[in-house]
Amino acid sequence: MARAVEELELGPRSEQWQPTDGRLLDVDDLFVEFRTRDGVARAINGVSFSLDEGDTLAILGESGSGKSVTAQAIMGIIDSPPGFITGGEIRYCGTDILTLSEEKRRAIRGPEISMIFQDALSALNPVFPVGWQIAEMFRIHRGTNKSDALDAAVTLMDRVSIPGARQRVKSFPHQFSGGMRQRIMIAVAIALDPAVLIADEPTTALDVTVQAQIMGLLKELQEERKMGLILITHDLGVVADVADRIALMYAGRIVERAGVFDLYRRPAHPYGEGLLESIPRLDQKGEELSAIKGLPPNLTRIPPGCPFNPRCRYAQDVCRVDPPPPLREVAPDRVAACHFAEDVLAGEAVRTDVR
Amino acid sequence: MGQYAIRRILQMIPVVLGTTFIIYASVFALGDPTVGRCGERACPPAYIAAFNAEYNLDKPLLVQYALYLGKLMHGDLGTSFYGNSVATELANRFPTTIKLAAIAVFFEAVIGIAAGIVAGVRKGRFIDSLVMVSTLVVISIPVFVIGTLAQLVFGIKLGWFPVTATQGTLWQLLMPGFVLAALSLAYVARLTRTSLVENLRADYVRTAKAKGLSRNRVIAVHTWRNSLIAVVTFIGLDIGGLMGGAVVTERIFNINGVGSYIFRSINQKDATAVVGAITVLVLIYLAVNLLVDLLYGVLDPRISHD
Numbered sequence: 001m002a003r004a005v006e007e008l009e010l011g012p013r014s015e016q017w018q019p020t021d022g023r024l025l026d027v028d029d030l031f032v033e034f035r036t037r038d039g040v041a042r043a044i045n046g047v048s049f050s051l052d053e054g055d056t057l058a059i060l061g062e063s064g065s066g067k068s069v070t071a072q073a074i075m076g077i078i079d080s081p082p083g084f085i086t087g088g089e090i091r092y093c094g095t096d097i098l099t100l101s102e103e104k105r106r107a108i109r110g111p112e113i114s115m116i117f118q119d120a121l122s123a124l125n126p127v128f129p130v131g132w133q134i135a136e137m138f139r140i141h142r143g144t145n146k147s148d149a150l151d152a153a154v155t156l157m158d159r160v161s162i163p164g165a166r167q168r169v170k171s172f173p174h175q176f177s178g179g180m181r182q183r184i185m186i187a188v189a190i191a192l193d194p195a196v197l198i199a200d201e202p203t204t205a206l207d208v209t210v211q212a213q214i215m216g217l218l219k220e221l222q223e224e225r226k227m228g229l230i231l232i233t234h235d236l237g238v239v240a241d242v243a244d245r246i247a248l249m250y251a252g253r254i255v256e257r258a259g260v261f262d263l264y265r266r267p268a269h270p271y272g273e274g275l276l277e278s279i280p281r282l283d284q285k286g287e288e289l290s291a292i293k294g295l296p297p298n299l300t301r302i303p304p305g306c307p308f309n310p311r312c313r314y315a316q317d318v319c320r321v322d323p324p325p326p327l328r329e330v331a332p333d334r335v336a337a338c339h340f341a342e343d344v345l346a347g348e349a350v351r352t353d354v355r
Numbered sequence: 356m357g358q359y360a361i362r363r364i365l366q367m368i369p370v371v372l373g374t375t376f377i378i379y380a381s382v383f384a385l386g387d388p389t390v391g392r393c394g395e396r397a398c399p400p401a402y403i404a405a406f407n408a409e410y411n412l413d414k415p416l417l418v419q420y421a422l423y424l425g426k427l428m429h430g431d432l433g434t435s436f437y438g439n440s441v442a443t444e445l446a447n448r449f450p451t452t453i454k455l456a457a458i459a460v461f462f463e464a465v466i467g468i469a470a471g472i473v474a475g476v477r478k479g480r481f482i483d484s485l486v487m488v489s490t491l492v493v494i495s496i497p498v499f500v501i502g503t504l505a506q507l508v509f510g511i512k513l514g515w516f517p518v519t520a521t522q523g524t525l526w527q528l529l530m531p532g533f534v535l536a537a538l539s540l541a542y543v544a545r546l547t548r549t550s551l552v553e554n555l556r557a558d559y560v561r562t563a564k565a566k567g568l569s570r571n572r573v574i575a576v577h578t579w580r581n582s583l584i585a586v587v588t589f590i591g592l593d594i595g596g597l598m599g600g601a602v603v604t605e606r607i608f609n610i611n612g613v614g615s616y617i618f619r620s621i622n623q624k625d626a627t628a629v630v631g632a633i634t635v636l637v638l639i640y641l642a643v644n645l646l647v648d649l650l651y652g653v654l655d656p657r658i659s660h661d
Contacts, residue, residue, distance in 0.1 A: 077564045109567035117565075122558035126657055127580050140568060172656040188566065 017093045017112055017195065024196050024228040025051040025074070025113075030088035032066075032073050032252075035081060039300040043069045045252040046088070048327075051196065051228040056219075058231045058239040058260070060275070061249035062296050067232045070249075071198045074230075075115050076105045092196075111141050114194035118201040120181035124173040130184045131157070131169030137191035156187040160217060179210035183217065190221055197222070198230045203238060215242055236279055240264060248272050251297050251307035254327060258334035268336035268345040270312045306338070313353040314340055360649065367641050374637045375427070375630070379420050382626045383412070410436075410627065423630070432631035435620070441631035444616060451523035452612035455604075456597035458525070458532025459539070464590055467540040471547020471586075476574060478552050486548065490541035502534045502607040519609040531608040535601050539593050546589055550582040557581070584654050591647030595640040 032044035044066045051057050059067045072078045074090055076097070089096045097108060117123035124133060134156055135149035144152065150169060157165035160183040173181055182202060189197060199218060203211035219242055222229045231243055239246060239260065246263050248256040248271065256269040267273045274292035294311040297303055303310055309319040318339055319325070330341040343349040389398045389406055398406075407413040411422050426433060432441040474486035493501070509530060510518035520527035554560065555578055563577040602614040613632060620628035651658045 075565050077561060106567045106569065109565060111567070115565045117558060117562060119558065123562045125559040125563070125577055125581075127655055128577075136568075137566060140566070140572070174657050185562075188562075 017108075019053055019093050019195070022053045023050060024053055024055075024093065025230075026089070026091040027070070027074065028089045028091065030070070030073060030090065031086045032069055032078065032083060033086055034083050034299075036300075041299040042302060043083075043252050043299055044073065045302075047249070047252070047254055048088075049247050049254065049257065051230060053195070053228055054222070054226045055245070056222065056229040056231060056243045058233060058243035058246045059249055060233060060236070060239060060246055062234060064296050064299065065249040066252040066299075067249050068200055069252075071115060071200050071230065071232055074196075074198060075109060075113060077109075107141070110137055110194065111192040112194055113196040113198065114189040114192070115198040115200060116182070116185045116189045116202050119205045120178070120185040121173060121205075123185060124181060124188075126173060129170045129172055130176070133173075134184065134187050134191055137188060141192055152191070153187070156191055157184070160184070160187045160190075160221075162187075178206050179213060182206060182210075182214050186214075186217065186221070190225070190227075193225055194227065196228045196230065198232070200232045201234070202231075204233070204235070211238065218242070236275065248275075251302055252299065253307065253324070253337065255308065255338070256334070256336040257327070258336075262331075262334055266345055266347070268330050268334060268341040269308075269338045270314055270340075270344055270349070271308050273344060274311075274313075313351050314344065314349040315352055316340075360645065363645050363648070367645075370641060371634075371637060372424075375424070375634050376420055378633050378637075379423060379630050380416060382629050383416070383419065427634065432635070433627040435628040435631075436623070436625045441628050444628065445613065445632060445635060448611060448613050448616050451528075451610060452598065452614065454523065454525060455528050455532055455535060455601070455610065455612060456594065458528055459536040459597055459601075460590065460594055462533050462536035463539045463543050463593065466536075467543025468547050468583075468586060470540075470544040472551060472574075472579075474544065475548040475551030475555070475582075478548075483548070486544055490544050493537050493541040498534065498538060498601075498603050499607060501537050502531075502604055505530055505534050506607065521609050521611065523610060523612070527608075528610070531604050531610060534607075535597070535604045539589075543586060543589060547582060547586050550585045551578060554578045554581045580654060584651065587650060587654060588647060591643060591650070595643040598636065598639045598643070 027047060027049050030044050030047045031042075034041040034043055047066070047070055049057060049059075059070060061067045069078065069083075072083075073085055078085070085098060088098075090098050092108065092113065097105060100108075124130065131150055131153040134153035135144075135146070138144035138149040138152050139146070154165050154169050157169065162168060162180055162183055168176075173184070176184065182205075186202075197218075202218065203214050206214060215238060218229065218231075221227065229242075231239070233239060243260045246256075246258060246260050247254045248263070248267075248269060250271050256263065256267065256272050258268070263272060264276065267276060271292070277290045278292060280289055292311055297307055297310070303320075304322045305318075305320045306312070306315075306324050309315040312319065316339075325337045325339045327335045327337040328341075330336045330345060336345075338344060340349050389403050393399070393402065404413075411419045414422070423433065430442070432445070435441055435444065470486050470490075474483040477483050506518055509515045516530040517527045520531050551574075555574070557578075560573060560578055563573045568577070598613075601612075602618045604610070605612045605615040606618065613636070617629060617632050619625075620632065
């Protein structure tokens with residue numbers, strides 16, 4: 001493994017994109033909606049967060065909470081129509097990339113900001129060899145010739161620990177196991193040494209032992225290259241090991257942002273509380289698994305007030321009327337969007353669901 | 356690949372036996388071939404007996420078939436009831452039919468795929484609606500209407516193309532080829548569009564975009580080949596069908612091809628000619644099918660022929 005690392009040339013970062021004070025990415029009050037026949041689905045409603053060099057931010061939430069849409073908005077790969085970014089800024093190294101031309105945007109995708117997807121079998125093109133798919137990055141963005149690009153692909157496959165890389169460079173995605181496929185996906189994403197890597201549920205389609213290996217690899221690569229990593233997941237276990245900070249999303253909003261240990265120790269938002277309680281625990285064997293009651297809201301009809309109020313055990317009248325509670329600082333270095341965040345944090349919130 | 360091909364060829368044997376028997380049985384079961392052969396009068400019994408003996412019609416069906424098959428093995432397609440070698444008759448007509456089919460497939464593939472890609476890429480826009488509506492119109496109009504209309508407008512009124520293709524030259528076959536292609540062209544365009552639209556939504560297309568590839572490259576390199584698989588199947592099977600000649604088109608443009616030969620032979624109750632011609636068509640169809648299946652393996656590496 002050490003040998004493979006030496007072979008990889010990590011060239012200097014592009015001069016055009018230099019982070020100021022280590023700040024790579026600033027997402028500021030982002031709004032995204034999907035205009036469908038059934039109405040306008042408000043997928044992202046004012047999301048803000050930032051990412052520094054070497055930082056790992058986990059975006060956590062249920063399906064439909066808007067975490068993948070956030071990632072796709074940063075990448076600029078939302079299908080439009082039906083998707084539209086209706087507000088906010090996404091600043092990469094200080095420049096609002098939403099205002100850039102498609103061509104300039106494309107030059108960022110891959111060399112600067114890169115992404116890996118959930119299901120590597122469907123995310124890799126079935127009719128091209130994996131080496132070709134990795135080499136394509138060098139050929140398109142750097143104009144590398146065919147054989148040099150393929151050599152670079154072999155080196156990368158070596159780096160992500162695919163055994164017999166040189167022999168397997170011409171194999172097709174379906175000839176690999178799930179874990180190996182995800183490694184190839186990672187190789188594609190890190191090929192041009194991006195500053196930001198977005199991993200959209202990278203381990204969801206894998207079994208648990210392989211999950212740990214893939215997360216380990218991601219962590220390793222991040223440290224090696226000082227990448228900013230955005231980890232999108234609904235798996236609380238994955239987050240605990242890898243992330244520095246967590247942004248908890250619900251119905252297209254960030255409802256809590258905190259350091260990973262702070263949030264695990266004591267969430268400030270009732271949604272986070274519910275999520276943590278729903279983790280199965282060994283010392284509760286035989287008991288019924290607890291779950292947050294109800295379903296996430298339909299994004300075409302988000303309820304007035306706090307979007308979580310129909311499912312919240314502490315909901316009071318103030319929660320059911322607009323405006324929704326703003327994201328505010330409730331403790332040092334943590335923000336939450338709940339009228340009773342301090343009470344939840346102190347464990348003193350009054351339950352209103354039991355009479 | 357080689358093993359696969361051999362296995363497939365072996366599988367063809369029962370198919371050939373089955374189809375030829377069904378054709379043979381149904382054609383020879385259709386009435387008495389000597390009726391009407393002697394003008395207004397009924398044929399003399401001696402003639403009928405001689406005729407039946409010559410074509411083995413006096414023997415039981417299975418024996419007849421076995422004898423026919425025996426000759427077929429030696430490449431002898433028999434002699435038509437009018438005394439001509441069926442093989443020679445077919446050999447005279449196949450070049451015309453092949454030319455016609457090639458022209459049709461060319462139009463079908465080039466125009467059909469191009470129209471499908473343009474429509475698929477601009478889904479929901481004007482050009483897409485134009486392709487969808489015009490292909491629907493073509494699909495709804497019977498080929499004899501398109502054929503005679505083309506003949507009238509482009510052949511007679513405008514005089515751009517020859518009205519008939521009696522000699523079967525390439526120039527003469529151009530308009531008939533297009534008419535013959537019209538229906539399949541419409542299907543190919545729609546199929547290409549649908550499968551392109553489908554594939555443009557695929558996860559790997561999203562990956563291709565995330566890799567920072569241009570839209571043209573995403574479509575031309577990453578989506579095109581995946582979309583082509585369904586279209587190749589359709590065109591492949593269509594070639595099989597076109598080799599059988601196009602009875603209607605050949606009649607309209609007076610083309611002396613395999614289709615019109617079969618049509619005439621059926622009218623004349625020329626059983627040997629019909630069976631011979633159709634047997635050859637079955638073999639061609641099976642061969643084309645095999646080629647299409649082998650081509651899959653080339654287009655889609657997930658399909659393995661080992």
